Amino acid sequence: MSDRLPVYVLNGPNLNLLGVREPDIYGRETLADVQALCERAAGDATVVFRQTNHEGELIDWVHEAREKASALVINAAGYTHTSVALLDALKTLTIPVVECHLSNPAARERFRHRSYVSAVAAGVVSGFGPFSYELAVRAALRLAQERRAAADRSV
Numbered sequence: 001m002s003d004r005l006p007v008y009v010l011n012g013p014n015l016n017l018l019g020v021r022e023p024d025i026y027g028r029e030t031l032a033d034v035q036a037l038c039e040r041a042a043g044d045a046t047v048v049f050r051q052t053n054h055e056g057e058l059i060d061w062v063h064e065a066r067e068k069a070s071a072l073v074i075n076a077a078g079y080t081h082t083s084v085a086l087l088d089a090l091k092t093l094t095i096p097v098v099e100c101h102l103s104n105p106a107a108r109e110r111f112r113h114r115s116y117v118s119a120v121a122a123g124v125v126s127g128f129g130p131f132s133y134e135l136a137v138r139a140a141l142r143l144a145q146e147r148r149a150a151a152d153r154s155v
């Protein structure tokens with residue numbers, strides 16, 4: 001069994017409707033499909049995959065990740081563009097954070113161009129549909145592994 005902490009993949013509001021509504025924007029794959037993709041991309045590593053429609057719950061999970069995760073992938077959905085509270089929570093993390101989006105917010109309406117998550121993210125993956133998650137999980141695992149290697153070197 002691995003002694004490594006899991007990668008957390010947290011999803012914000014309305015992403016539970018993935019594959020059910022607006023397939024022309026967000027595609028036909030469901031959030032369960034995206035979860036399976038993340039688990040495959042993680043290989044031996046464990047993925048904790050969650051979705052909520054509630055800002056406070058998302059923030060509670062970010063706090064939980066502080067102690068229990070090796071890295072965080074987050075698609076905060078609409079809260080990406082609005083939530084200072086989420087930014088404040090993310091700022092308390094010392095683990096790597098990878099921001100992830102299905103669509104490319106920079107190519108959409110102006111109000112989607114600002115991201116409060118980007119300020120604390122090691123990197124952003126957007127615009128590739130569910131494949132964004134695969135790339136984001138791989139990046140998060142790589143960053144977590146680099147952190148472990150650096151910590152091992154310093155003892």
Ligand code: CA2
Nearest residue numbers: 014015017018021022077078101102103
């Ligand atoms: O592209 C992304 O992943 C977004 O985070 C999705 C958010 C949007 O507010 C961001 O600007 C970009 C919206 C998530 C809503 O998801 C739905 C999925 C299916 C049907 C309706 C909404």
